[in-house]
Amino acid sequence: MNLLEMKNVKKSFGDLQVLRDISLEVGDGEIVSIIGPSGSGKSTLLRCATLLENMDAGMLKYEDEIVAKDDPNGKAVYADKKTIKRIKSVYGLVFQQFNLFPHWNVLRNVTDAVINVQKKSKSEAEKIGKELLDKMGLLDKAEYYPYQLSGGQQQRVAIARALALNPKVLFFDEPTSALDPELTGEVLKVIKSLKDLHIAMVIVTHEMAFARDISDKVIFMADGVIVEQGSAEEVFNSENERMRLFLGRYKDIL
Amino acid sequence: MSISQIILELFEGLLVSVQIFAITLLFSLPLGLVVALGRMSKNSTVSGITKVYISIMRGTPLMLQLFVVYYGPYYLFNIKLNPTYRNMAVYIGFIINYAAYFAEIYRSGIQSMPVGQYEAADILGYSKVQTFFSIIMPQVIKRILPSVTNEVITLVKDTSLAFSISVMEMFTKAKALSSSQTSMTPLIVAGVFYYVFNFIVAYMMEKAEKKLDYYK
Ligand SMILES: Nc1ncnc2c1ncn2[C@@H]1O[C@H](COP(=O)(O)OP(=O)(O)OP(=O)(O)O)[C@@H](O)[C@H]1O
Ligand SMILES: [Mg+2]
Numbered sequence: 001m002n003l004l005e006m007k008n009v010k011k012s013f014g015d016l017q018v019l020r021d022i023s024l025e026v027g028d029g030e031i032v033s034i035i036g037p038s039g040s041g042k043s044t045l046l047r048c049a050t051l052l053e054n055m056d057a058g059m060l061k062y063e064d065e066i067v068a069k070d071d072p073n074g075k076a077v078y079a080d081k082k083t084i085k086r087i088k089s090v091y092g093l094v095f096q097q098f099n100l101f102p103h104w105n106v107l108r109n110v111t112d113a114v115i116n117v118q119k120k121s122k123s124e125a126e127k128i129g130k131e132l133l134d135k136m137g138l139l140d141k142a143e144y145y146p147y148q149l150s151g152g153q154q155q156r157v158a159i160a161r162a163l164a165l166n167p168k169v170l171f172f173d174e175p176t177s178a179l180d181p182e183l184t185g186e187v188l189k190v191i192k193s194l195k196d197l198h199i200a201m202v203i204v205t206h207e208m209a210f211a212r213d214i215s216d217k218v219i220f221m222a223d224g225v226i227v228e229q230g231s232a233e234e235v236f237n238s239e240n241e242r243m244r245l246f247l248g249r250y251k252d253i254l
Numbered sequence: 255m256s257i258s259q260i261i262l263e264l265f266e267g268l269l270v271s272v273q274i275f276a277i278t279l280l281f282s283l284p285l286g287l288v289v290a291l292g293r294m295s296k297n298s299t300v301s302g303i304t305k306v307y308i309s310i311m312r313g314t315p316l317m318l319q320l321f322v323v324y325y326g327p328y329y330l331f332n333i334k335l336n337p338t339y340r341n342m343a344v345y346i347g348f349i350i351n352y353a354a355y356f357a358e359i360y361r362s363g364i365q366s367m368p369v370g371q372y373e374a375a376d377i378l379g380y381s382k383v384q385t386f387f388s389i390i391m392p393q394v395i396k397r398i399l400p401s402v403t404n405e406v407i408t409l410v411k412d413t414s415l416a417f418s419i420s421v422m423e424m425f426t427k428a429k430a431l432s433s434s435q436t437s438m439t440p441l442i443v444a445g446v447f448y449y450v451f452n453f454i455v456a457y458m459m460e461k462a463e464k465k466l467d468y469y470k
Contacts (some may be wrong), residue, residue: 050377052376052377085379086376088376088379089379091377092377092378093377095370095374097370097374099368099370099371099373099374100374101371101374101389102393102394102469102470103392103393103469111337112388113378113379113380116378116380116384116388117378117379117384118379145468145469145470146469146470147470148417162378162379165378165379217358
């Protein structure tokens with residue numbers, strides 16, 4: 001069974017059609033990268049998958065629960081609040097701008113939702129939080145506030161925060177785009193290390209070498225459609241003209 | 255009348271002023287938040303009504319509002335209220351006026367919050383109420399504290415407007431003493447009291463701001 005399934009997803013902002021008929025599947029523990037030029041709709045796709053944005057038409061399904069599907073007029077209709085609330089525990093999202101809560105220290109950023117959303121005990125939450133911070137190499141920063149950390153450290157806290165809720169799939173929207181090259185490396189290394197947690201990851205990225213190395217599947221988007229998808233090898237060696245044109249810019253690093 | 259008698263008289267008035275000040279804050283701060291939420295409501299009737307309310311409260315003199323609250327029940331509805339209503343009228347007048355100012359401060363604070371905070375909270379599964387009270391409001395309070403300080407200091411001075419409906423607060427007393435004694439002294443003493451009152455208030459607000467300095 002697929003963990004995530006999106007079918008014929010369409011989304012417009014006013015007159016601008018950003019997603020035109022996107023279909024994709026993510027299996028348990030699968031690592032999928034989404035690449036493509038700026039403005040091709042990658043973030044919008046993630047935002048539809050994580051319910052930050054409602055799609056206009058199409059089907060969205062997590063495991064065997066339908067989150068949204070078309071009505072007879074071809075307009076997406078969403079499930080009731082209870083289903084949506086349940087679905088939200090299946091996935092996590094790591095933002096480009098981290099979006100940590102500045103008024104809480106690192107440990108509270110990681111544990112608060114475990115306590116107040118998942119209703120686990122404080123001691124259990126702190127055990128989970130400390131283990132994850134240790135994994136991120138940030139245990140000594142547990143009492144720090146976000147503003148006292150570098151961008152790379154903040155992003156690692158954001159990853160720990162998402163993992164603390166034990167999601168089955170974790171989405172990343174350009175997790176390193178706000179970072180300097182040195183800091184990019186440390187965050188990519190952490191994401192690579194998540195492979196042995198066997199959770200699925202869907203990563204929008206402009207780091208082509210990283211996408212090629214980590215992914216079970218690569219999706220190339222342009223102008224709101226999926227132009228190419230397959231194994232990293234297939235996609236990066238594709239003869240498709242748009243793909244070649246896009247990859248041309250990254251020739252020297254691949 | 256000796257200076258110590260004057261000080262004693264005015265000190266009694268000061269206690270009344272402090273009471274008006276404290277009760278106004280106690281009720282107008284939470285009421286202001288409710289009004290701000292009404293103002294931002296998606297329901298256009300609710301947001302329309304609160305918008306008119308705020309605009310009237312900010313667009314007319316507080317002294318006039320006190321008159322309306324105090325004399326309104328009699329002139330408009332012919333209801334005779336006993337004289338203790340005087341104090342109640344002052345509280346009501348100040349509370350509804352200050353709630354409108356605080357509402358605008360809350361609103362600007364809430365609207366200045368980056369959308370990423372709401373989105374992160376949503377993804378983590380927080381409810382709307384949890385998000386508002388544990389993630390948004392604590393940050394809003396830090397952001398608006400300087401504007402709130404300004405209002406609070408204005409309120410200290412505004413309590414003197416209660417003289418307009420003859421509530422025995424410090425300014426009313428100072429004015430009465432000054433004319434009965436044909437002396438400036440009561441007014442000067444009252445001025446010193448107001449200054450000290452404000453000094454303490456400003457000091458406490460500064461403390462509060464420092465306390466929230468632990469993050470950026
Ligand atoms: N809320 C919105 N309102 C209007 N237009 C939007 C909105 N969000 C995105 N768009 C537009 O949709 C298009 C696709 O945006 P999107 O952010 O999904 O692209 P992207 O592939 O993530 O690009 P990038 O690589 O630059 O992040 C862009 O033209 C963008 O301007
Ligand atoms: Mg994007």
